[in-house]
Amino acid sequence: MVxxxxxxxxxxxxxxxxxxxxxxxxxxxxMNDAAYRILGLDADPEHIGRSFHDVLGNDHDLVDVLAxxxxxAALPNRAELRLRSSGKVIGFTLCRIVDRDGTMSGxxxxxxxxxxxxxxEERERLRDRLAALGEMAAAIAHEVKNPLASIQIMAGxxxxxxxxxxxxxxxxxxxxxxxxxxxxxxxxVLDFVRPISLxxxxxxxxxxxxxxxxxxxxxxxxxxxxxxxxxxxxLPDLDADQLQLRQVFTNLLINAMxxxxxxxxxxxxASYATVDASPEPSEPPEYVGYVTIEVxxxxxxxxxxxxxxxxxPFFTTKPSGSxxxxxxxxxxxxxxxxxxxxxxxxxxxxxxRVRLPVSHHVEAVRVAGGDRAAGGxxx
Numbered sequence: 516m517v518x519x520x521x522x523x524x525x526x527x528x529x530x531x532x533x534x535x536x537x538x539x540x541x542x543x544x545x546m547n548d549a550a551y552r553i554l555g556l557d558a559d560p561e562h563i564g565r566s567f568h569d570v571l572g573n574d575h576d577l578v579d580v581l582a583x584x585x586x587x588a589a590l591p592n593r594a595e596l597r598l599r600s601s602g603k604v605i606g607f608t609l610c611r612i613v614d615r616d617g618t619m620s621g622x623x624x625x626x627x628x629x630x631x632x633x634x635x636e637e638r639e640r641l642r643d644r645l646a647a648l649g650e651m652a653a654a655i656a657h658e659v660k661n662p663l664a665s666i667q668i669m670a671g672x673x674x675x676x677x678x679x680x681x682x683x684x685x686x687x688x689x690x691x692x693x694x695x696x697x698x699x700x701x702x703x704v705l706d707f708v709r710p711i712s713l714x715x716x717x718x719x720x721x722x723x724x725x726x727x728x729x730x731x732x733x734x735x736x737x738x739x740x741x742x743x744x745x746x747x748x749x750l751p752d753l754d755a756d757q758l759q760l761r762q763v764f765t766n767l768l769i770n771a772m773x774x775x776x777x778x779x780x781x782x783x784x785a786s787y788a789t790v791d792a793s794p795e796p797s798e799p800p801e802y803v804g805y806v807t808i809e810v811x812x813x814x815x816x817x818x819x820x821x822x823x824x825x826x827x828p829f830f831t832t833k834p835s836g837s838x839x840x841x842x843x844x845x846x847x848x849x850x851x852x853x854x855x856x857x858x859x860x861x862x863x864x865x866x867x868r869v870r871l872p873v874s875h876h877v878e879a880v881r882v883a884g885g886d887r888a889a890g891g892x893x894x
Contacts, residue, residue, distance in 0.1 A: 546558075591608070703840070714756050782809070855869050
């Protein structure tokens with residue numbers, strides 16, 4: 516005879532959606548593996564029988580939702596919530612469990628990680644806003660760039676006509692410098708609002724990183740910076756725009772160099788993981804894995820209170836700059852359906868982490884052709 520209770524338990528534990536069931540007194544009756552994974556908790560048998568307030572206390576909003584089940588309030592169905600502990604977005608349904616005689620015996624929360632869907636929707640909204648801004652910015656830039664060019668030319672002519680006036684030379688040099696800075700901001704704005712058109716081909720991650728290091732080395736801020744690269748031997752190629760990816764990692768390297776006043780170290784690492792080994796609970800089915808590239812430095816790091824703003828347009832912690840460099844980086848990564856984040860580095864400094872997807876056909880080529888050997892090197 517079929518063990519009905521064991522069968523239903525296996526059903527719950529086989530679901531990819533999270534399930535939390537509670538007894539009438541608010542203690543946890545059960546949590547499936549997906550619930551632990553989505554909430555970022557370690558599966559602990561000791562959680563069973565404890566109050567949901569104690570186990571889930573780090574997510575106050577989630578606790579408030581579960582508490583609704585023990586009131587007379589109408590319960591949410593197909594609602595969404597952002598978890599404070601991780602920033603993930605979950606879609607959920609909360610219901611009361613009622614006996615045959617109508618007595619409430621507990622509650623159940625069914626939920627799914629919608630973070631990926633939320634990110635894609637936000638990207639679409641951003642693309643729509645940028646398309647509208649692009650037309651306006653292009654018109655404004657045309658009107659601004661011409662006067663700026665005239666200012667630089669006329670200031671240069673005046674410098675030559677006033678060879679015996681050091682004060683005038685200094686002022687005119689400042690005018691030319693500021694005009695160049697304003698022109699750079701105009702160019703950055705155009706780059707940011709212009710729709711990205713990708714020229715996608717199979718791209719070697721190692722080649723992109725080597726090119727980015729070479730480009731960053733030519734930057735005036737390079738100074739006495741030591742760059743160490745360490746690429747895994749099993750990196751597949753990416754379906755990507757090679758030039759735009761090179762811009763991403765060149766910008767990240769220059770950003771790190773600017774943080775390393777007087778020199779320091781930058782570490783670049785690249786690794787590959789299949790979807791099964793990925794920390795994300797739900798991945799787009801068209802991808803089989805992700806290449807993760809980290810750019811870390813031993814500089815002063817990024818203040819925690821500005822981390823969320825770091826990729827926002829016109830936000831900068833530097834005395835000079837347009838505040839668009841990292842915003843452009845994120846835009847390019849988004850166009851490749853990737854992800855970027857910044858975290859403190861153990862031992863000081865910051866780590867920028869980029870995840871780029873690997874498609875099925877690229878993985879098939881990698882497996883058929885064998886792994887590409889790559890070692891670490893110092894620059």
